[in-house]
Amino acid sequence: MKRHLSLILVGLGMVVSSVSSAQERVKTSIVQELTRSIEQNYVQEQKIPQIVSALKALSNTDAFKTAADDQALLLLLNQELKKFDQHLSLSIVPKKDTTEKGSKQRYESWFDKLERKNFGFEKVEILPANVGLLSFWGFANVTPRSKQKVHSAMTLLEDADSIIIDLRNNGGGDATMVQLISSYFLDKPTHLNSFYSRDTGLTSEFWTVPVAGKQRPNVPIYILTSNKTFSAAEEFAYNFKHLGRATIIGEPTKGGANPWRFINLTSDMRVAMPTSMAVNPVTKSNWEGVGVIPHVKVESDLALDVAYSKALQHLRGISKDTRHLNDIELALKTLKQHH
Missing domain, CATH: 1.10.12 (Lyase 2-enoyl-coa Hydratase; Chain  A, domain 2)
Structure with a gap:
């Protein structure tokens, strides 16, 4: 009996060892x-x-x-x-769900989610004293519908005396959407960014494009950032910083400059692989690993109030309209009372 038990245990050990080796x-x-x-x-x-x-x-x-x-x-x-590299990461290949309504993926891509949720646009608002605020959490693919959404937002902001763009929770997305939104704030053909591709060995340039609405090349712009601001959102902030077109306020961003694509390693596992590299025409570099460094470093939850205060103070220095100046003073007083 002992001999049989011993053989069984040896056999189990071999199975465990075989599984472990596999x-x-x-x-x-x-x-x-x-x-x-x-x-x-x-x-x-x-x-x-x-x-x-x-x-x-x-x-x-x-x-x-x-x-x-x-x-x-x-x-x-x-x-x-x-x-x-913040972009370089492994994930499980999503499986198809065929249990309902035919073939349907459980996995929802970043761009599908953006399209489903108003293309990422959360808030378009005119703050007291005519300061515009635009808040969005991703740069959607450029389609006729998303272009119309951008145009609608920009139409609401087209008469604002100053504009705050909130990218604190923006995880990035499509470089062509960066190109489109940027084009509303620059009236001359402007080289925004380039991308070098290892796949092709070629460099693609991104310039401003014609837009349907009113362009605002001189409106003061304040861009809010945090340590969550990532990828295409960082590109937008970095471009505007080095063009001298905006004041960046908040925290250094996450530091992902290089576009990526999925490559399957096995049937079950894939890697998000950065295969291209941003090259800014001004700096000849990018923000990879270091992030976009703000002009004014503050905790991200304070960034909006700091930007609003700076916008109001700037407008107070240039406005000639008595009623507008009264609005500015009231807004500054209200802002001060909140602190």
Whole structure:
């Protein structure tokens, strides 16, 4: 009996060992595929040796060896990848949901969500003393409907004496939407940004485009940022900062300058791979890893009040209209009472 029990235990040990070895091979294979994809596609080629070295070191750690499932492995690998690039990350390939109304994806993309939720626009408001406020959380794809939404927002703001653009919760999106919105505030053809693509070896330039509404090349602009401001939202702020077109107020932004695309590593796992790189025509550089540094650094929850106060003080210095000046003084007094 003891001999039989011993054989059973040995057999179980072999099964566990076999399962464990299979898991190790799968994990090692994923790291190998990730490394290969980074070497072939990642745009910041000077960083590749460091990333590859870090992944190799990670695969020899106890944490890597004890990662029991895909989620644990993703968490571990993403923590390492984020040290080098905020965009570079692994995720599970979304599955199709065929349980209702045919084939329907459970996963909702950033751009689908933007389209479903008013293209990201949350607030268009005229504050006391005729200061405009525009708040939105993403840069949607440019379509006839999204262009109309932008035009409607800009029409509401077209007679504001100063404009605050709130990007504190803006996670980015489409560079062509950056191009479109920027074009309302610049009347001469202006080179906004360029993107170098490792895939093609070519550089694409983004310039201002004709717009349907009134352009405001001289209206004072204040852009609000936080450590959540990311990607295309950072591009907008960075462009306007280095064109001398806006005052940036808030916190340094998140620091993701390089466009990415999904590359499947396995049938179940994919990597968001930065394959292009922003190149600003003024700085010949970008905000990758450092973020956009504001002109006025304040905690993000104070940024709106600081920007509004600065806008009012600027208008007080240039306005000639007595009634407008009275409105400005009242607004400043009200703002002061809130603090």
